[in-house]
Amino acid sequence: MTYQLLTIERRRYGVTWIIVDNSPANAIGEELMQELEAAVDDLAADSAVRVVVVASSNPKIFLAGADLKGMVMQSGNLADEENFIAKKSARMQACFQRFASMPKPVIAAINGYALGGGCELALACDFRLMGNGKIGLTEVSLGLIPGAGGTQRLTQIVGRAKAMELIFLAKKLTAEEAVENGLIHRSVDPTNFEAEVTAFAEELAKGAVHAMGLAKQSINAVDKGLEQGLQVEAQAFADTFLTDEPSIGLAAFFQKQAANFIQE
Structure with a gap:
């Protein structure tokens, strides 16, 4: 498949990078979700692919969340389509679940802001390595809640009490704070970010x-x-x-x- 918003880079030992490039902020829309799902299908079926890394071409943003402005504007369609917003939420949940179910190790390489939906995609990955930026489920600060699996996955990862604190207070965590709270696996030196992520991915790739x-x-x-x-x-x-x-x-x-x- 030819991708417009993704670059697929196949590197040594079967480590394959999915690099998101959806300017200006890597917002998660239908076209990007379709390409992410196609990439998961392609890489899952490829025996040469041993480990998948999800990264961003934007040096400041891993992934932004959903197009909330557009969703609110379209919510007028509720009169014509039952549960319009719930269906939008379920659509993102299904996309991110593909990464959680992928039968290969998946690493989120977070070197920029991962708030809201970007955090939810990272939570669906098996490992989270982070350099610059901040991470968190900040939807409550907008009068919303995480709707792409965040309430479920964050609770599984950090526990009920900590998940409530992080979600209710819309915490934005640095990499060091995210490690302390159990949200990510490793805080990585931003100046050596790609090399350290690569070393970890290759360590996995050499295993069973x-x-x-x-x-x-x-x-x-x-x-x-x-x-x-x-x-x-x-x-x-x-x-x-x-x-x-x-x-x-x-x-x-x-x-x-x-x-x-x-x-x-």
């Missing part, structure tokens, strides 16, 4: 990424309850043997060597 995808599937099943979650885990464990990763890993273990999961 198929097993990581199955572990991700099992972790995502936590919400289904313990009994069903255990069933998902058992099947995922069995599915690891459908790849050559167990034979590679076990052979290396018995030979007291580092496993090489990247087969040329």
